Amino acid sequence: MKMGSMNQFKDQSLSFTKKLLPYVIYSLLPIALLRLYFNPLPFLPSTETELPHSNSITITSHSSSSSPSAEKVRTLETHCDYFNGKWIRDKRGPLYNGTTCGTIKEGQNCISHGRPDMGYLYWRWKPSECHLPRFEPETFLQLLQNKHLAFVGDSMARNQLESLLCMLATASTPNLVYRNGEDNKFRRWHFPSHNVSVSVYWSPFLVEGIEKSNTGPNHNKLFLDHVDEKWAKDLDQMDMIVLSIGHWFLHPAVYFESGSALGCHYCPGLNHTEIGFYDVLRKALRTTLNSIIERRGRKGSGIDVIVTTFSPAHFEGEWDKAGACPKTKPYRNGEKEVEGMDADMRKTEIEEVEAAKTNAIAKGFKWSRLEALDVTKLALLRPDGHPGPYMHPFPFANGVQERVQNDCVHWCLPGPVDTWNEIFLQKIKKWKHQPRSEE
Ligand SMILES: *[C@@H]1O[C@H](CO)[C@@H](O)[C@H](O)[C@H]1NC(C)=O
Numbered sequence: 001m002k003m004g005s006m007n008q009f010k011d012q013s014l015s016f017t018k019k020l021l022p023y024v025i026y027s028l029l030p031i032a033l034l035r036l037y038f039n040p041l042p043f044l045p046s047t048e049t050e051l052p053h054s055n056s057i058t059i060t061s062h063s064s065s066s067s068p069s070a071e072k073v074r075t076l077e078t079h080c081d082y083f084n085g086k087w088i089r090d091k092r093g094p095l096y097n098g099t100t101c102g103t104i105k106e107g108q109n110c111i112s113h114g115r116p117d118m119g120y121l122y123w124r125w126k127p128s129e130c131h132l133p134r135f136e137p138e139t140f141l142q143l144l145q146n147k148h149l150a151f152v153g154d155s156m157a158r159n160q161l162e163s164l165l166c167m168l169a170t171a172s173t174p175n176l177v178y179r180n181g182e183d184n185k186f187r188r189w190h191f192p193s194h195n196v197s198v199s200v201y202w203s204p205f206l207v208e209g210i211e212k213s214n215t216g217p218n219h220n221k222l223f224l225d226h227v228d229e230k231w232a233k234d235l236d237q238m239d240m241i242v243l244s245i246g247h248w249f250l251h252p253a254v255y256f257e258s259g260s261a262l263g264c265h266y267c268p269g270l271n272h273t274e275i276g277f278y279d280v281l282r283k284a285l286r287t288t289l290n291s292i293i294e295r296r297g298r299k300g301s302g303i304d305v306i307v308t309t310f311s312p313a314h315f316e317g318e319w320d321k322a323g324a325c326p327k328t329k330p331y332r333n334g335e336k337e338v339e340g341m342d343a344d345m346r347k348t349e350i351e352e353v354e355a356a357k358t359n360a361i362a363k364g365f366k367w368s369r370l371e372a373l374d375v376t377k378l379a380l381l382r383p384d385g386h387p388g389p390y391m392h393p394f395p396f397a398n399g400v401q402e403r404v405q406n407d408c409v410h411w412c413l414p415g416p417v418d419t420w421n422e423i424f425l426q427k428i429k430k431w432k433h434q435p436r437s438e439e
Pocket residue numbers: 096097099100
């Protein structure tokens with residue numbers, strides 16, 4: 001990737017340039033770093049905007065009526081705002097360890113790669129207004145009995161999935177029943193004890209895309225009005241979906257809509273208009289959520305959709321030096337606010353979840369539950385939870401190297417991402433007491 005010049009941005013308005021700058025810088029990180037994004041997955045939230053992020057809306061329609069006015073829409077009491085809170089010490093430590101689980105991606109298995117400090121494992125998230133219980137694998141499996149839960153997205157989706165599998169495996173052993181694709185990008189497990197299926201689908205844009213490659217174009221191509229059928233073809237078999245995307249949108253890309261080029265992000269030398277990536281992320285989510293509603297809104301028993309919000313990266317200083325994310329403790333509450341790109345990514349995701357709820361109601365579709373899993377803030381406060389140089393085994397076995405690759409994007413397992421699934425479980429528990437229909 002050539003650095004190129006910034007001249008192309010000169011004629012843009014100041015505010016646009018200010019918005020653009022963080023992700024231009026981001027996209028200029030050396031290509032070695034981009035490899036990170038081919039493998040794992042993450043999420044996170046912001047504080048500066050007042051968003052309706054924690055309300056759950058249950059959309060109920062009477063199946064005998066097709067009139068939207070006949071629908072009953074209930075905005076339910078918020079049980080807890082998981083977004084605001086702080087990390088507090090917890091001497092209990094994680095539910096699992098990396099040696100017994102069997103499903104942890106090598107690059108996130110920090111303990112087995114020789115990460116020396118263990119303090120990062122002894123924290124728990126304390127929401128301001130309530131208590132977040134420890135993960136209960138047996139409860140999770142019971143709630144998902146006879147169901148199929150699919151994680152769809154990029155490597156952050158995989159990171160969350162692997163955390164969940166490790167925690168569930170402490171209660172019941174899953175069988176890997178399907179795997180396909182380079183790097184096992186498509187996998188499915190079955191828990192015979194509860195007839196629960198859990199799967200992961202690689203789809204870093206959710207919409208149709210052609211990923212850049214060494215042999216092909218050096219930018220991604222996205223088709224914003226077509227959902228990616230690699231996962232969507234199985235929609236009728238899914239009962240619950242966790243969507244997690246974001247980081248891949250920072251890379252150079254050309255965008256298409258309605259059969260023609262819409263613009264690009266960081267594509268010097270190509271005759272396309274720079275349009276940034278926030279609106280592109282918005283369109284991709286809109287296409288995705290609307291496709292789910294349209295395909296599942298009228299038939300079957302409905303579907304539950306969770307959108308995990310953006311998980312900030314924590315690179316400090318030079319990305320290829322030993323301590324690119326050297327902190328070993330969480331930030332204190334108030335020490336760091338969700339801002340800039342992290343805030344904008346999160347806001348876009350939450351707004352699209354709200355828009356999709358409104359759309360589902362307006363179309364008179366059968367109920368489906370849509371909610372954001374707002375992890376942006378709790379992730380932002382955990383600079384200590386990434387593999388850093390321990391994405392590779394024993395990186396300092398031969399002394400400190402001049403250059404070392406760091407992963408300050410994904411999360412060590414066990415690690416902070418386990419908390420995403422604790423909140424996920426609380427949402428599912430709450431849903432159980434708020435049925436989607438009068439069954
Ligand atoms: C990992 O967990 C298993 C099962 O709980 C336990 O038997 C084993 O001793 C643990 N390993 C380490 C290194 O703590």
